[in-house]
Amino acid sequence: MKKPVKLAVFNIIFIIISVLSLSERGLGLSFDPSDGAFSFALSISLTFFWVCLFGLVNYTLLTNKEKVDYKIKSLSTISDCITALEKCKHTDPVFYDEIKEAISQLQTLQRRTDNLTTLLEQNGVSENFASINKTSDKAKFFVFENVKRIINRLIVFDNEDYVARGESSDISEHKDYIRTILKDNDDILHEYQNMLLAVSGIGNIHQTNLTELQIMTEALNRVLGGKQFASLEKQYSETHNT
Secondary structure, eight states: OOHHHHHHHHHHHHHHHHHHHHSTTTTOOOOOGGGOHHHHHHHHHHHHHHHHHHHHHHHHHHHOOOOOOOOGGGOOSHHHHHHHHHHHHHHOGGGHHHHHHHHHHHHHHHHHHHHHHHHHHHTTOTTTTHHHHHHHHHHHHHHHHHHHHHHHHHHHSOHHHHHHHGGGOOOHHHHHHHHHHHHHHHHHHHHHHHHHHHHTTTTSTTTOOHHHHHHHHHHHHHHHTSGGGHHHHHHHHHHHHO
């Protein structure tokens, strides 16, 4: 149960019990001494107890840090990754800008893969351009896995230690690592868009420059074949061969 829900549930129950305690149909607590010393003392004692309990529970719920389970192995969709990154905004706020950019890249990737699929399917040429689909799948795989790498780095980052140390904490290594990955993703998405533009005229063979399409596809493949993606290339090959 999430923290806001826990707070809401406890406070609603607290209010209900308080009302019942003071009502005549409930405990009928009264702060009027004329109702008897015992009733007055009981009312004071229970009120003190409830006030302390109210403060303690709310303070505990507000200050207690919930452990976030990112479940990296189960991140199988772009939506899953975006949800995990939204959690990272709260656990690692110092990387807010980088996280926001990573989310934007995933959203861009989703739009472009959807647009390519729509273009090829509506024009009935999906089978004729299998190589483009293959390049698209690889680009999507690389960007997706890169974002998972960012999430992994955010998981190992000790935000509590960073807050405790303040300005004396050097997080440039983490920042550089994440920024490098974001730059790699930008390069992929840029060439992906160029390829998509070349595909856009596919409905009219007279407007489609097949040579340009081939050049744009090869340009994206060259980016994907860069040394920085060697480990991803191996991972992609192993996954798809399996």
